Amino acid sequence: MGDASQYGHDGHGPAAFATARARLAADRADTLARTAALGRDFDAIVAANALVAVDDEHDPEGASTAFERAHVAALMARAYEHLEELDLAVERLERGDYGQCEDCGGAIPTERLEIRPAATTCVRCARSDPRRPPRPD
Numbered sequence: 001m002g003d004a005s006q007y008g009h010d011g012h013g014p015a016a017f018a019t020a021r022a023r024l025a026a027d028r029a030d031t032l033a034r035t036a037a038l039g040r041d042f043d044a045i046v047a048a049n050a051l052v053a054v055d056d057e058h059d060p061e062g063a064s065t066a067f068e069r070a071h072v073a074a075l076m077a078r079a080y081e082h083l084e085e086l087d088l089a090v091e092r093l094e095r096g097d098y099g100q101c102e103d104c105g106g107a108i109p110t111e112r113l114e115i116r117p118a119a120t121t122c123v124r125c126a127r128s129d130p131r132r133p134p135r136p137d
Contacts, residue, residue: 020093023117028086035079042072085118101125 045068092098099108103125112119119126 017093020098020113020117021090023114024086024090024093027117028083031079031082031086035076035083038072038076038079042069042076045069045072082118085120089118089120 045065049065089098092100099110099113100106101108101122102120104122106122106124108119108122112123
C-alpha cells in the first residue's frame with residue numbers, strides 16, 4: 001500500500017489522517033459555498049430575464065443571457081460533481097485506501113493530495129490518461 005497506509009486506521013499516522021480529513025472538509029465547505037453563490041447568480045439571471053419580455057431569437061441580448069444561464073448551470077454541475085468526488089475521497093479515507101492510485105496501486109504523493117484532496121490517481125497515471133489533452137512542450 002506504500003505511503004497510502006499513512007491515512008489508514010492501522011495506527012500509522014493519526015495526524016496525517018486528521019490532516020487529510022480536515023483538508024477534505026475544507027474543500028467540501030468551499031465547494032458548497034461556491035454552489036450557493038452560483039445558485040444565487042443563476043437565480044439573478046433568471047429573475048432579470050423575467051422582468052423583460054425576452055425573445056431570445058430576436059433580442060440581441062437574448063443569446064448572451066442564454067449563454068450566461070448555460071455557463072452558470074455548467075459551473076454548478078461541475079461543483080456538484082466535485083462534491084461527489086470529495087464524498088468518495090472521505091469513503092476511501094475511512095476504508096484506509098485514501099492516497100492510493102486507483103490505476104497503478106501506487107501511492108499518490110502528499111503534495112498532490114494537498115492540492116487535489118479528491119485525487120484518485122498518482123501524477124504518472126494522471127499524465128497518461130487518454131482523456132486528458134496533451135500538454136504543450
